[in-house]
Amino acid sequence: MDNQALEARVNEHYGKEGLLERILTAASDEGLRLDHCQSSDFSAVSEFHIGGRKSTIELAKMAQLSEGDKVLDVGCGLGGPARTLVEEFGVFVDGIDLTSEFCAVANELTRITGLSEGAKFSQGNALNLNCEPGSYDVVWTQQSCMNIEDKRQMFAEVNRVLKPGGAYVFQEVLAGVEDAVIKFPVPWAKEANMSYLWDEEKIKNSILKLNMVPHIWKNATEQYLDEYRILAAKTADVSNTPVMGVHLMLGGQAGVMRRNVVSNLSQGLIAIYQGVFKKEK
Numbered sequence: 001m002d003n004q005a006l007e008a009r010v011n012e013h014y015g016k017e018g019l020l021e022r023i024l025t026a027a028s029d030e031g032l033r034l035d036h037c038q039s040s041d042f043s044a045v046s047e048f049h050i051g052g053r054k055s056t057i058e059l060a061k062m063a064q065l066s067e068g069d070k071v072l073d074v075g076c077g078l079g080g081p082a083r084t085l086v087e088e089f090g091v092f093v094d095g096i097d098l099t100s101e102f103c104a105v106a107n108e109l110t111r112i113t114g115l116s117e118g119a120k121f122s123q124g125n126a127l128n129l130n131c132e133p134g135s136y137d138v139v140w141t142q143q144s145c146m147n148i149e150d151k152r153q154m155f156a157e158v159n160r161v162l163k164p165g166g167a168y169v170f171q172e173v174l175a176g177v178e179d180a181v182i183k184f185p186v187p188w189a190k191e192a193n194m195s196y197l198w199d200e201e202k203i204k205n206s207i208l209k210l211n212m213v214p215h216i217w218k219n220a221t222e223q224y225l226d227e228y229r230i231l232a233a234k235t236a237d238v239s240n241t242p243v244m245g246v247h248l249m250l251g252g253q254a255g256v257m258r259r260n261v262v263s264n265l266s267q268g269l270i271a272i273y274q275g276v277f278k279k280e281k
């Protein structure tokens with residue numbers, strides 16, 4: 001698929017007009033005052049990956065982020081992970097995402113939570129990063145690669161923009177077995193035609209080919225599955241849907257999408273991997 005077609009398809013799947021209004025209405029329904037909001041108040045919708053804010057913090061600790069690090073979050077979504085990293089680790093984050101509406105909402109939620117000095121967001125494509133070579137201490141992708149067919153090109157771009165000695169930090173949904181046939185819809189795709197999952201060996205070998213050194217590589221499925229199962233049941237319970245949540249983005253299919261993730265994970269058809277790779281000095 002060419003880049004234009006990919007961009008149109010990703011924007012059509014994730015970008016739903018009026019998202020900011022829905023999030024702000026949910027905040028108000030929860031009794032939040034916008035002039036007193038914290039980034040965690042929006043985590044239920046803006047940390048759009050398994051493990052939520054908790055897994056962002058755990059991943060950053062594994063990667064040993066240092067205060068002042070310059071981080072590029074590729075596929076940043078609504079900027080939940082970026083704001084958490086700014087707040088908890090004192091880093092500076094540039095976020096890019098192919099879904100233009102997500103970038104606009106990310107900038108506004110960051111302004112509301114008083115973190116604009118630390119994080120800013122713009123539209124961009126992981127396959128063609130608009131960044132200088134060697135300009136980041138850390139490149140971060142957190143469940144951003146599932147819609148990307150040409151992952152080798154994305155990893156090459158990650159490697160290009162990292163400083164020597166910099167870290168590529170990764171939490172992704174992988175195929176549990178080669179050519180696994182998974183149940184759809186899932187949060188990243190309604191159908192198989194925009195889901196590209198590679199298995200562990202294929203992903204790891206593609207990153208290692210760039211001469212990046214693995215520091216951490218682990219299957220984190222068991223760590224997050226039980227909590228995610230509870231969250232999926234809550235999302236699917238239409239009589240009691242949480243006010244703030246991914247249904248604001250994904251609409252009425254959010255519950256079934258999350259349930260399908262649980263089913264795919266439980267059967268070993270998909271798995272959650274976390275990794276930290278260092279670019280050679």
Ligand SMILES: C[S@@+](CC[C@H](N)C(=O)[O-])C[C@H]1O[C@@H](n2cnc3c(N)ncnc32)[C@H](O)[C@@H]1O
Pocket residue numbers: 010014046047048049074075076077078079080081096097098099102124125126127141142143144145147148187188
């Ligand atoms: C499941 S969301 C995860 C968002 C965010 N990383 C988080 O954890 O909250 C996947 C994101 O990847 C973005 N994405 C998909 N393909 C992309 C590409 N080629 N370049 C940049 N972003 C992309 C989507 O727009 C979406 O925001």
